Amino acid sequence: MTEPITSPQSSTVLRASIWVAIGALIAAAVVCVVWVIVGDSNGIVGKAFLTVLLLAGFAGVSIMETNLAARRPAWLTLASMIAWVLLLLIGAFLIWMPEESSYYSGPERFFKFILIGLIIQGALLHVRLYLKAFLRHQTTFTSIVTYVTIGLVVILGVMLVLPIMTEEYIDYKSIYWRIVVALAILAAVGTALVPLVNALFAPKKQRPAAAVPYASPAQVQQWPTYVDGVTPLPVLPDGQPDWNAYYTGQPTYAQPALATPIPAPAPVAEIAPAQPAPVDPLAPQAYPGYQGYPPAPPLPPQQ
Structure with a gap:
């Protein structure tokens, strides 16, 4: 379909x-x-x-x-x-x-043609939207109702078009219009049944989750820590970090009893400046011009 x-x-x-x-x-x-x-x-x-x-x-x-x-x-x-x-x-x-009488002139027939076109296209639009609602949730009950309703709509359209076309030549009795009204009521009931069944029993469509905006690592603000880079700073009553504890090593305000005490940062050991390695006088020294070659021979003893 x-x-x-x-x-x-x-x-x-x-x-x-x-x-x-x-x-x-x-x-x-x-x-x-x-x-x-x-x-x-x-x-x-x-x-x-x-x-x-x-x-x-x-x-x-x-x-x-x-x-x-x-x-x-x-x-x-x-x-x-x-x-x-x-x-x-x-x-x-x-x-x-x-033309059987002067009453039905050219403009009158033109408006009849427009009205007939609206009826036919309206019936087609009704069937199109009705089938879309039917395909959302198909059951045996809705299938029977759908096909019966479409048949009623088609018959109703034909019975509305025929009098507009031929009312100059045929006199339609009141029973004809009674049948038209009865078909219109049945078609309206059938049209309302399928959307009603869908609203009660059809599975609801899940809405897609909203996309979370991407945040770069530079945009993520982390809680400040002590100098060790691991232990977080205490929290002040206004929710701000206790920057004074960063320098003193102790929280400014008393923390809850269950809170784990924060140790003071360990003192940084002083590193002695590096001393130059001792020079061995007997070790061969590098001289300019002798890279990669044996060193120059020693001078002879002086008299």
Whole structure:
């Protein structure tokens, strides 16, 4: 139901919807041509102009639907194309059907066409949002309710469109509208059941944890210590480090009884300066120019 349009089955559905659009466009054009030939000549120029606009609009919508198909599930692409085909046929019907009375003029039929378009597209939007709620938490009960509700919505849409199209030629009795109201109530109840079941029994979506901002080691402030670099300084009553204890070795204020006493820092031993190593007079000395060679021979005894 939600497979991408790139799958083989979805690609077949897309090609089928495109051919349906092409066939509907050709059929509507042929029917309009036949009406031009065999129909009356009353307002034929205006009807022909409206027909050209209708066919051009349908062609543009078909191209738009084809471009949007890559981001939609296959069923939605096919259902949307069928909805536009129905609007094309209904528009051709409203343009070329003869007017039975002066009350139903051209502007009146135009507003009828707009109202029918809103009904069809509204039903399609309802099914799209309703299926999204159904796919969130699927059970046997919600599956039955979903398919029954979608069927009721489709039937209700058809029963609302038919009187708008044919009220000039057919007189609909009160029982017809009673059935329409009953279907509307049942469709509304079915529409409310699935979101209600989801709210009660569907697992809640977990919100992602907020990301902890990164702090570099230089930004982390550590508690000061004594000179040994390990023992922490005592805490003053205001929560600040006892800097006086750093110099004295004893806390300024008495610490709790259970606190471990802090030893005074050990005195630093004085390091004697390094003494030069004794020079052995018998040891061979290095002389300039003799690096890596034996030392020079001693002088002969003097008389």
